[in-house]
Each structure stands twice: as structure tokens, then as C-alpha cells.
Amino acid sequence: MTPQTTRTALVVGSGDPADSIGVGLVAAGWSLLRLGDDPINDDTVAAAFPTLEQLDLVVHARYPPLCRRRLALTDLTARQWHAACDEPLEAGIRLARAAYEPLRAAGGTFVYLVPLMASAGGDGFAPFAGAAEGLRVLAKSLARTWGADGIRVHAVTLDPGAFLAPADAAGIAEANSLHDPPLGRVPDLSGEVSPVVDALTSDAFAALTGASLVVDGGLWMPG
Amino acid sequence: MTAQAGMGGLLEGRAAMVTGAGQGVGEGIAAALAAAGAGVVVAARRPDNGEPAAQAIRDQGGRALFCRCDATRRADVDAAVSAALEQWGRLDLVVHNAVSPPGPPRPIQQIDDETIAMQIATSTTAVFHCAQAAFGELRANGGSLILLTSPSGIEGSGHLPLYGAVKGAQRGLLKSLAREWGPHGVRVNAIAPVAWTPAMDAATAANPTLEARLLGRTPLGRIGDPATDVGPVAVFLASEMSRHMTGQTLAVDGGRYLGL
Numbered sequence: 001m002t003p004q005t006t007r008t009a010l011v012v013g014s015g016d017p018a019d020s021i022g023v024g025l026v027a028a029g030w031s032l033l034r035l036g037d038d039p040i041n042d043d044t045v046a047a048a049f050p051t052l053e054q055l056d057l058v059v060h061a062r063y064p065p066l067c068r069r070r071l072a073l074t075d076l077t078a079r080q081w082h083a084a085c086d087e088p089l090e091a092g093i094r095l096a097r098a099a100y101e102p103l104r105a106a107g108g109t110f111v112y113l114v115p116l117m118a119s120a121g122g123d124g125f126a127p128f129a130g131a132a133e134g135l136r137v138l139a140k141s142l143a144r145t146w147g148a149d150g151i152r153v154h155a156v157t158l159d160p161g162a163f164l165a166p167a168d169a170a171g172i173a174e175a176n177s178l179h180d181p182p183l184g185r186v187p188d189l190s191g192e193v194s195p196v197v198d199a200l201t202s203d204a205f206a207a208l209t210g211a212s213l214v215v216d217g218g219l220w221m222p223g
Numbered sequence: 224m225t226a227q228a229g230m231g232g233l234l235e236g237r238a239a240m241v242t243g244a245g246q247g248v249g250e251g252i253a254a255a256l257a258a259a260g261a262g263v264v265v266a267a268r269r270p271d272n273g274e275p276a277a278q279a280i281r282d283q284g285g286r287a288l289f290c291r292c293d294a295t296r297r298a299d300v301d302a303a304v305s306a307a308l309e310q311w312g313r314l315d316l317v318v319h320n321a322v323s324p325p326g327p328p329r330p331i332q333q334i335d336d337e338t339i340a341m342q343i344a345t346s347t348t349a350v351f352h353c354a355q356a357a358f359g360e361l362r363a364n365g366g367s368l369i370l371l372t373s374p375s376g377i378e379g380s381g382h383l384p385l386y387g388a389v390k391g392a393q394r395g396l397l398k399s400l401a402r403e404w405g406p407h408g409v410r411v412n413a414i415a416p417v418a419w420t421p422a423m424d425a426a427t428a429a430n431p432t433l434e435a436r437l438l439g440r441t442p443l444g445r446i447g448d449p450a451t452d453v454g455p456v457a458v459f460l461a462s463e464m465s466r467h468m469t470g471q472t473l474a475v476d477g478g479r480y481l482g483l
Contacts, residue, residue, distance in 0.1 A: 041336075073351070073403060074358050078297065081351045086343050089392055093331065093339055093385065100332040121398025121470060129395035130347055137391025138331075140379025145330045175402060210379070 006031050007106075007201075008054065010045070012095060013037065013061035017113055017162040017189050021059055024194020030057070037064045040091040045098040054106035057201050058099045060135065061113040063088055063128060063163060070124035070168050085127030092135040096142055100151075107150035109201040112139045114155055115163045116220055119212075122160070122172050136212060143210030152209040154200055158193065159186050159216040173219075182218035230455055233462045235260035237364075238311040240303050242294045242353065243321030245272035247420030248371060248449045252318055253277075255454020256461065257285030262311040266292035266303040268321075286311075294321045294349035300356045307360075314360040316461045319353045320371040321345055324422055327429070328382035339385060346389035350396050358409070367410040369460050370397050372472060374415050374480040390415075394472060401470030410469040412460045417476035418447035443477035 007030055011022045014036040026032050033049055040062070045052065066084040076084070096110065103110060117125045118132035139155040146153060159178065161169035173179065187193050196215050199205060214220055239256045243249035245267030253263045257280040265280070265287055267273030273289045280287035290306040292299040307314040323345045326338065354368060361368065375383060376390025394413060401411040417423075417437070423446065427434045438444060447453055456475050459465050474480045 073354055073400065076351070076355070078351075081348070085347055085351070085392075085396075089347065089388070090339055090343055093334075093388060094336075097332050097334065100330075117399065118395050119398075121395065121400075121402050123399065123402040126396050126399035126403060127351075129399040130350075130392040131395070133395025134347075134388040134392030137376055137379050137394075138384060138388040141375075141381060141384030141387045142331060142379075144379060144381030145384060 007056035008033060009057035009059065010035065010055055010099070011059045011061070012040075013063065017158060017193065018059070018061040020189035021061065021113070021194045021197060024190035025057075025198060027190070028195065028198050030198070035062075037062055040094045040098065045095075045102070052102055054108070055099060055102035056106045056108045057197070058095070058103060058108065058110045059113060059197060060092055060095055060111070062091055062095070063132070067128040067131065068164055070171075072124060073126050076127070081127060085130045089131040089134045092131070093138065096138065100146070103146075103151045104149045110139070110142065110151065110153045111197050111200060112136060112155045114157050116157055116160050116176065116216070117172060119157065119222060120176055120220065123175060124168075125172075139212070140210045147209055152200070154209070154211045154213065156193070156197065157212065157214040157216070159219055161186060162189060176220060178219040185217055186219065187215055187217050230255070230259045230458045233259045233458055233464070237315040237461070238262045238264075238307045238313050239316035239318065239461065240264040240266055240307055240314060240357070241318040241320060242266045242292060242349065245269055245276050247422065248416055248418055248453055249318070249320035250276045251418070251449020251451075251454045252320060252457045253287065254280055254283075254285075254450045255458050256316070257287055258283070259458045259462070261316065261461070262286035262307070264303050264307045265289045266294070268293045294319065294352060295344040297352045297356070300349075300352040304356045304360065313364055314357055315364045315366040316369065317353050317357045317361070318369045318371070318457060319350055321349060322371070325383045325386040331384045334385050342385050342389045347392050347396065350393060354400060358404070361409045362407045365408045367412065367461055368400065369457055370411075370413040372397075372413045372415045374417065374474060374476060377415065377472070378480065378482055397472070398470045405469055410465070412465070412468060412470070413472040414453060414456055414460070415472055415474045415476065415480070416447055416453045417441070417479055418449050418453050420449065437479070441477040441479045445477060447475060447477060
């Protein structure tokens with residue numbers, strides 16, 4: 001979906017799915033700003049992009065490497081817990097705070113990308129699931145409070161392979177019986193997921209906010 | 224006969240630890256667990272409400288002891304677990320109920336770093352502390368962990384977006400721990416209550432129309448009582464009656480939230 005004028009998207013997070021979503025947005029004509037897994041604080045966005053006044057889209061997929069590492073909770077140190085759960089959750093909340101003004105100026109859209117484990121749980125991924133589910137629910141809260149400001153907020157759930165190493169993703173798939181994608185494939189991030197994110201910003205979806213979409217080719221169909 | 228009275232003996236010989244048990248929902252759950260026969264560690268930050276809560280249980284013939292506990296501090300949680308072991312020789316149940324007061328309604332862009340950090344510490348870091356400190360005992364006894372979440376952690380909250388986020392995080396944690404600990408025979412469930420608590424008292428006092436609006440959206444037409452409405456559900460989740468349930472969230476809110 002090609003925008004009528006160049007619009008600016010900020011995509012946050014290192015590696016995939018952030019990288020591939022960014023590629024897809026650029027292909028669709030977006031001007032892309034990127035932040036990785038660096039700390040998010042009050043001044044991060046302003047410091048990285050000092051001339052930024054408006055943002056049409058923010059995509060959050062910032063889950064540092066320790067989130068994505070399979071570890072039993074009983075084996076985690078306090079430092080690992082903080083790095084895998086508390087810090088990513090806090091950063092996702094702070095990003096919303098920092099993005100509010102530029103999003104309001106543009107009437108923009110905020111999208112949190114989360115793994116299936118957020119709402120389905122994942123053996124060995126409690127910190128990741130906790131942080132991500134907190135952000136999935138935050139999307140609903142932000143939608144409620146920011147709607148009057150013209151900002152729409154959504155969460156998009158992706159299959160575990162979008163975030164995890166293949167062997168770990170396979171374990172989550174096994175636990176959730178995700179064996180036979182009804183559409184015959186797991187969606188390609190840049191070619192198939194990115195257009196969904198793009199579409200959420202369009203006028204065609206102007207009546208949609210607070211949605212929690214699952215974009216995984218029909219693998220997981222929660223009640 | 225109240226639901227609480229009908230559960231006498233269900234937890235006979237068991238031992239439990241309840242965080243934030245000095246008041247509100249935690250106090251009500253502690254009383255219900257004790258009425259069902261469990262020894263209860265009333266784990267609370269403040270002796271001025273924690274000790275009276277424990278004494279009230281003892282006055283009713285129950286078994287309880289107060290242990291000063293800030294669940295954001297691992298050493299405090301370890302001490303509360305040790306208190307159960309020293310007193311009763313076992314620990315079968317941990318209820319993590321403690322929460323930071325959510326404060327007045329504010330949009331996320333007006334919430335400061337300190338408040339964010341505090342809410343996360345009491346709602347997720349504290350789960351880590353409770354789970355890790357108690358796992359060995361829970362595994363040995365086929366025990367369970369119960370988290371007190373909120374409907375706000377499912378449907379979000381326009382008034383309390385931070386509170387909704389950390390309560391949502393707890394649901395991601397509980398489902399993952401249910402998967403992780405199921406093979407060890409440890410169950411993990413959650414309760415999402417709407418009940419009279421000091422926080423609810425303060426909210427209704429600050430907003431005179433809140434209670435009427437809440438009741439208008441509650442099919443059962445009343446706000447829950449911590450001891451007699453929420454407590455028995457905790458007893459159920461702690462008992463053999465729910466032995467095939469794990470990873471679940473039970474809304475105990477008079478039917479206000481029907482989205483599950």
C-alpha cells in the first residue's frame with residue numbers, strides 16, 4: 001500500500017522482525033528511522049532524531065538477545081531477569097511516552113509486535129512472554145487514551161520464528177500444535193507482515209484501534 | 224453458610240505464603256486460606272497492618288504468622304519462605320498479591336520513570352522472586368502459585384495504562400510458568416478480582432460516580448468482598464479440587480468482564 005506522500009516510520013529493535021519490517025516499509029515508500037536495542041529513555045528519540053516533529057508510524061519490536069534465549073526461570077540470575085523482562089517492558093512503556101507528541105502531531109499509528117508466547121506462554125521464555133504480554137495489553141490502554149488525540153494503537157502477534165532461533169521456535173510450535181499453516185506458509189516478514197502494518201496506518205483502517213491481530217498465516221487461532 | 228465456611232478442611236495441613244496480606248484482597252485471601260485449614264505467612268511490608276491481619280486469623284482459631292516482606296527484595300521473600308518452613312515444615316502455596324498503589328488516573332505520557340520502575344518491580348520482579356524462592360518447596364509438595372492480576376491486564380485500562388501493562392505482563396508470566404512447571408507437578412493460575420480494597424475505597428472517594436458506574440456494569444450488582452468472594456476462589460485454586468487446572472485466569476468480578 002503506497003502512501004500518497006512520503007511518511008515517516010520509526011522502527012525500534014535490533015535484528016528481525018524489526019529489520020525485515022523496515023525493509024518492507026521502505027519498499028512501500030516510507031521514510032525509515034531506526035533504533036536498535038539501545039536503552040530507551042526520555043531523550044532517546046529526541047536525541048537520535050533532533051529535528052523530528054512528526055511520526056506517522058512507530059513499530060516496536062525491541063526484545064534484546066536475552067529475551068530470545070531459552071532459560072528456565074529457576075536458572076535465571078536477577079540480572080538476567082531484569083535484562084529479559086523488566087528492562088524490555090520498561091523500554092516499551094518509555095517508547096510510548098517518548099513517541100506521544102510526534103505521533104499526535106501526525107495523527108499517527110503505534111504498533112507493538114509481539115511473539116505468540118505473549119498470549120500463549122512459552123516454556124523457557126517466561127521473561128519474554130511477560131514483557132511482550134504487558135506491551136500487548138498496553139496497546140489496548142494506549143488506544144483508549146490516545147484515540148481522542150487521533151493516534152491509533154495496535155498489537156500484532158507473530159509466529160515464534162519471527163523472534164527465536166529455529167530450534168526454539170519449533171519447540172513453541174510443537175507445544176501449541178502449530179504444525180500445518182492453513183495458508184501453506186508462515187508469512188514473510190518484509191513481503192507479507194510489513195504490508196499489514198502499513199495497512200493499519202491507512203484511511204481504510206481509520207475506525208480500527210486497540211486491535212490485537214495475529215498475523216501468522218492462520219497457525220494459531222485463539223478464542 | 225458462606226462459601227468460605229463451606230471450604231473448611233480443604234487445605235488442612237498445608238502451608239501458604241500471601242504477599243500484600245496486610246490489607247485488601249491479600250488479607251481476605253489469607254483469612255480464607257486459614258479458614259480452610261492452611262497455615263498462612265502473612266507477608267506484608269507494614270507491621271502495623273500485617274501483624275493485626277495475622278492476629279485476626281489466630282483469633283478465629285486459624286494458624287498465621289506475620290513476616291515483614293517487601294516482595295521486590297529477594298532477601299525478604301526468602302525470609303518469608305523460611306518462616307513457613309520453620310513454623311510448619313513446608314510450603315504448598317504462594318499467592319503473590321502485593322502491588323504498588325496505581326495512583327490517580329494518568330495517561331502514559333505523564334507517568335514518571337520512578338512510578339514505572341516501582342510498578343514493574345512489584346508486579347514482575349516480585350513474581351520472579353516468589354517463584355524462584357518457592358519453587359523447590361512447591362515442587363516437593365505438588366503445590367501451586369497464584370498471581371493476583373486484574374481485568375485491566377486483559378482488556379487494558381484507559382485510566383491506568385501502566386497498571387494494565389504490568390498486570391498483563393503477569394498473565395504472560397503465569398502461562399509460561401504453567402508450561403514450565405507443569406511437568407514438575409506445580410500449577411500456576413491467576414485471579415482477576417474486582418473487590419473492595421483500600422485502593423478501591425480511595426478511588427470511589429475521589430470519584431463519587433465511580434461506584435454507581437461500576438455497579439451498573441456488574442451483572443451480580445455488587446463489588447466483591449476480599450474474604451468471602453475472592454478468598455474462596457484462591458482456596459479452590461490451591462486445593463485438589465482444581466488439580467487439573469493450570470495457566471488459567473479466573474475473573475472474580477461479579478461478571479463485569481466477560482471477554483475471556
